[in-house]
């Protein structure tokens with residue numbers, strides 16, 4: 001494929017190219033090497049550099065542009081240089097499944113709605129997914145939907161009847177059983193989903209509910225029943241995760257042989273594909289193999305839309321195979337809830353930092369999840385420690401933050417979302433003011449020459465954007481790949497990502513700094529830019545004189561220009 005460097009004249013409406021230099025001279029082009037004006041108005045001589053591999057003329061396209069209504073409002077309110085970069089995921093549950101509650105979250109900045117297949121019925125999940133879709137269609141939001149699988153780790157069953165939780169007190173004896181009971185359960189009885197449970201535990205083992213929210217010691221085994229005495233009292237929630245520890249280490253007997261994706265999970269996945277979810281998050285991933293398997297399964301079934309597979313890092317095995325798991329997946333979640341039950345709590349922050357950093361290097365979006373604002377389940381303000389934790393995740397430049405119980409069943413879901421939003425904005429601003437250009441080394445990740453060109457273009461465009469202090473980066477991308485490469489650089493300015501499919505646009509919602517727009521565009525960058533400028537100007541989202549850098553994945557190029 002012949003690559004050519006074109007220098008084009010300043011007005012985006014003039015014809016291109018005016019000069020063509022073939023690739024071998026690229027390295028020696030004095031124009032290119034000296035192209036570093038530190039000023040916001042461009043000199044009239046050159047306004048754009050385009051590296052192009054084709055010159056196809058496009059058909060004229062429809063004159064509409066779609067952007068998430070809440071993002072548009074945020075941009076107008078804060079000015080687009082200050083638009084929030086960190087994305088927000090909210091778990092939907094009984095506190096937020098109503099249409100009005102969902103709308104309040106969308107208005108509050110929810111980018112992705114998560115449904116957890118551990119809880120609720122199929123009908124309930126369907127109704128939430130459809131409500132989100134309806135909200136998008138009727139109110140102009142672009143909220144994506146993430147389905148999170150149950151996985152087959154050991155957990156408690158429902159508590160019987162309509163009990164929302166059960167309280168275990170110090171010294172009480174509770175029975176954990178693999179028997180099936182008719183509801184209501186006998187007093188102080190908990191069912192366990194894993195048949196091998198009673199065989200695998202030993203008298204003297206420590207049993208942790210939800211990673212230590214409640215602790216028991218195993219005192220007796222009677223067939224399928226395991227009697228335990230409570231040593232650390234607390235509240236047990238339905239389907240809470242169970243781990244058992246012996247001599248200070250996590251015990252993983254036969255349960256480590258359980259499949260990552262259970263037969264129930266496969267049914268849920270079929271359901272998610274049929275309902276057109278945007279992301280499937282896989283719980284307790286142990287290896288890259290399961291991710292590859294699921295990705296080919298999804299690719300064969302979900303022909304029109306492309307569902308992204310997110311690996312949840314929440315087990316010891318996932319830490320052991322971290323890099324290959326992240327490479328295989330389309331994104332990762334630092335699922336600190338279960339992770340903190342499998343490794344000592346004091347190791348969780350370092351694991352988080354490592355996962356966030358690796359995802360950035362490998363160009364996969366990463367979500368930091370669980371207990372970010374746990375106290376807000378009950379209280380309207382967060383603790384100082386929680387705010388510090390959220391700040392740290394933003395400072396690490398994670399793509400997204402997630403609410404769990406805070407939005408699923410808490411008393412203050414909207415307030416919790418507001419805290420995430422305002423802390424994100426504040427820390428991002430502080431970062432830009434301090435001009436902290438990070439020391440993160442971004443390795444080359446391209447697997448082909450063509451990918452390398454995209455990667456070099458994005459790295460250079462992001463660097464130019466910082467040096468020139470441009471107002472925004474524009475990226476025209478069909479697959480979303482170029483947008484993610486720009487996001488990976490975490491540039492100072494926001495990234496307007498134009499894509500022509502609704503599903504790609506929704507998926508870009510999870511990535512740091514991207515403002516996804518749906519726009520029908522052609523291979524002709526000049527006409528794309530002109531049309532985009534006039535559409536955005538008409539919406540009051542940009543103005544004449546704004547300095548932008550544009551790149552595209554059809555016509556591999558970097559253009560620098562003032563909005564006419």
Ligand SMILES: Nc1ncnc2c1ncn2[C@@H]1O[C@H](COP(=O)(O)OP(=O)(O)OP(=O)(O)O)[C@@H](O)[C@H]1O
Nearest residue numbers: 091092093094116118119120237337404405408409
């Ligand atoms: N669909 C739902 N129906 C009822 N309660 C829910 C639902 N989704 C979440 N919850 C409640 O919110 C809490 C936190 O949700 P979250 O999704 O973090 O689940 P979790 O049980 O902690 O497990 P996971 O490790 O899969 O995240 C749950 O423990 C549950 O009590």
Ligand SMILES: CC(=O)C(=O)O
Nearest residue numbers: 335336337338369370
């Ligand atoms: C989110 C999740 O699954 C966890 O933190 O365990």
Ligand SMILES: [K+]
Nearest residue numbers: 148149150283
């Ligand atoms: K789950």
Ligand SMILES: [Mg+2]
Nearest residue numbers: 314335337338
């Ligand atoms: Mg979990």
